[in-house]
Amino acid sequence: MSKLCSMAEAIDRWVADDASLVMGCGLESAIPFAAGHELIRQGRRGLTLIGPISDMLFDLLVGSGCVRKVIAAWVGNVGDGLGHSFRRAVEEGVPQRVEVEDHSNLTLALGLQAAAWGVPYLPTLTALGSSLLTANPHLRPITCPFTGQSLVAVEAIHPDVAIVHAQRADAEGNTHLWGNLGVTVEAVRAARQVIVSCEEVVSPDVIRSDPNRTLIPGFLVAAVVAEPWGAHPSPLQGYARRDDAFYVDYHTHSRSRAGFETWLRTWVLDVRDRREYLARLGASRLRHLQVTRAVPAAPVDYGWS
Amino acid sequence: MEARAPSPSVRTIMVVAAAREIRDEELVFVGMRLPLLAFAVAKALHAPRAIGLFENGIVRDAPPLAPLVTMGDPPNIAGAVACTGLLDVMGLLQQGRVDLGLLGAAEVDRFGNLNTTWAGGARLPGSGGACDIAALSRRFIVLMAHERRRFPRRVAFLTSPGHGEGGDWRRRMGLRGGGPARVITTLGVLSVEEASGELVLTAVHLGVSVEQVRRETGWELRVAPAVAETPPPTPEELAVIRRFDPERRWTGPQPAVGGRAKPSEPRPPW
Numbered sequence: 001m002s003k004l005c006s007m008a009e010a011i012d013r014w015v016a017d018d019a020s021l022v023m024g025c026g027l028e029s030a031i032p033f034a035a036g037h038e039l040i041r042q043g044r045r046g047l048t049l050i051g052p053i054s055d056m057l058f059d060l061l062v063g064s065g066c067v068r069k070v071i072a073a074w075v076g077n078v079g080d081g082l083g084h085s086f087r088r089a090v091e092e093g094v095p096q097r098v099e100v101e102d103h104s105n106l107t108l109a110l111g112l113q114a115a116a117w118g119v120p121y122l123p124t125l126t127a128l129g130s131s132l133l134t135a136n137p138h139l140r141p142i143t144c145p146f147t148g149q150s151l152v153a154v155e156a157i158h159p160d161v162a163i164v165h166a167q168r169a170d171a172e173g174n175t176h177l178w179g180n181l182g183v184t185v186e187a188v189r190a191a192r193q194v195i196v197s198c199e200e201v202v203s204p205d206v207i208r209s210d211p212n213r214t215l216i217p218g219f220l221v222a223a224v225v226a227e228p229w230g231a232h233p234s235p236l237q238g239y240a241r242r243d244d245a246f247y248v249d250y251h252t253h254s255r256s257r258a259g260f261e262t263w264l265r266t267w268v269l270d271v272r273d274r275r276e277y278l279a280r281l282g283a284s285r286l287r288h289l290q291v292t293r294a295v296p297a298a299p300v301d302y303g304w305s
Numbered sequence: 306m307e308a309r310a311p312s313p314s315v316r317t318i319m320v321v322a323a324a325r326e327i328r329d330e331e332l333v334f335v336g337m338r339l340p341l342l343a344f345a346v347a348k349a350l351h352a353p354r355a356i357g358l359f360e361n362g363i364v365r366d367a368p369p370l371a372p373l374v375t376m377g378d379p380p381n382i383a384g385a386v387a388c389t390g391l392l393d394v395m396g397l398l399q400q401g402r403v404d405l406g407l408l409g410a411a412e413v414d415r416f417g418n419l420n421t422t423w424a425g426g427a428r429l430p431g432s433g434g435a436c437d438i439a440a441l442s443r444r445f446i447v448l449m450a451h452e453r454r455r456f457p458r459r460v461a462f463l464t465s466p467g468h469g470e471g472g473d474w475r476r477r478m479g480l481r482g483g484g485p486a487r488v489i490t491t492l493g494v495l496s497v498e499e500a501s502g503e504l505v506l507t508a509v510h511l512g513v514s515v516e517q518v519r520r521e522t523g524w525e526l527r528v529a530p531a532v533a534e535t536p537p538p539t540p541e542e543l544a545v546i547r548r549f550d551p552e553r554r555w556t557g558p559q560p561a562v563g564g565r566a567k568p569s570e571p572r573p574p575w
Contacts, residue, residue, distance in 0.1 A: 091426065
């Protein structure tokens with residue numbers, strides 16, 4: 001059954017107000033920015049955002065007023081520093097107050113893994129002695145029943161929806177991705193629904209030619225969106241370089257609320273869809289960002305007779 | 306007569322000082338920003354067999370193929386030994402296999418505890434992987450700006466554990482990793498005294514006085530009997546930094562350390 005649809009349809013159908021979303025699962029690469037922009041255009045409210053390091057995506061969604069709560073290890077702009085919108089929301093309640101559940105990268109990943117494994121929590125040795133333990137009620141000190149040592153229990157994190165951008169998928173959502181994986185594998189299993197956006201929709205034969213690379217089996221996936229450049233300005237191995245200047249521009253604009261609003265109109269609200277966004281970026285900028293020198297992997301052989 | 310080269314920026318001195326802490330064949334957990342550059346310098350020069358682990362899942366035993374802004378940039382992935390996930394590399398960290406972690410921070414206190422969450426009413430980005438690296442690596446090194454407001458007696462929010470309240474605090478908390486080894490700042494190098502867990506000034510950078518460091522520290526800083534001068538970068542080290550930071554985004558005169566970077570405006574290439 002084909003699950004192909006447009007980004008607007010995927011967000012409309014699968015992401016409700018007040019939903020919890022895990023995004024930015026690869027950390028600094030493959031961030032589903034196209035999906036984030038569509039959430040803003042459709043005016044989602046009350047979202048809970050879950051992710052280790054979302055680069056500027058979470059800052060953008062917070063500034064757009066879509067977010068009630070952030071469950072993350074880090075929110076800012078990786079190349080350029082603090083997240084100005086995140087700060088305004090947390091410190092001043094502008095445009096609205098946002099609640100933060102502070103994790104470390106490891107505790108966030110373990111929360112997702114616990115959900116992915118169907119257990120209520122997982123133990124870890126990180127965060128002992130840190131203020132994260134007192135600030136976040138979902139991290140609790142426990143004693144190991146076998147050795148008696150101090151451990152931290154990380155409660156399972158169950159997102160309503162995982163949104164992932166990948167290199168290629170078939171129409172049923174069987175997805176190939178490569179490069180650094182971050183928490184992608186855990187997140188798509190922890191979530192109740194998965195939306196995959198991808199550079200290319202390929203035939204099932206392509207997917208089945210390399211099953212080790214199928215990190216998201218299609219039965220977990222609710223919607224597949226063909227969205228070239230869907231991760232811009234973040235990089236995607238084999239397809240797109242990182243648009244560093246775009247992050248700097250956002251960072252500079254978002255220093256003030258007025259600057260943020262101008263940026264938001266220019267790149268999100270006054271843009272109908274990804275096609276229009278790409279036109280606004282311009283052909284020469286995209287040419288510069290496009291990966292043109294292929295570095296293919298050696299083929300692997302799944303021969304069996 | 307020898308021509309005098311322009312004196313290196315303070316960030317260059319810091320990156321080189323951090324790179325020299327990486328020993329050959331070590332397993333190193335590399336944090337974002339300046340640590341990325343320090344790892345590249347060490348790999349290209351004195352630690353060719355060191356292996357870098359990156360929290361996004363990359364395992365790399367060669368310098369990146371081109372300059373990086375983030376660890377997820379494509380030249381850090383192409384040619385890697387392995388690309389896996391966060392739990393996989395952090396599992397190695399939790400097992401106690403990682404020799405050294407490299408971190409940035411916004412605030413540090415007398416016992417090397419780090420804060421990257423809340424400082425003076427300002428909401429900072431948060432832990433990222435810093436808490437994990439501080440808790441679990443065999444030793445870790447911090448790179449940060451040396452200003453009085455960033456060096457409180459006690460951090461208001463303990464994001465990443467150093468030696469807590471000093472002494473055997475880490476053992477009492479059940480923390481396995483060895484804790485901070487050094488804090489490399491814009492003014493000098495602080496090392497950890499083993500028994501007390503307290504930071505002690507052991508080196509100052511070229512042109513910095515001990516008095517200046519004391520003034521920029523929010524507690525009565527202990528000073529080693531003999532304070533060295535941080536050895537200046539060698540021409541080889543400078544050449545590698547130029548190769549991996551050609552636009553001087555990280556090592557230019559503008560600060561780009563720890564929690565707060567001030568980006569230089571790159572000229573768009575299109």
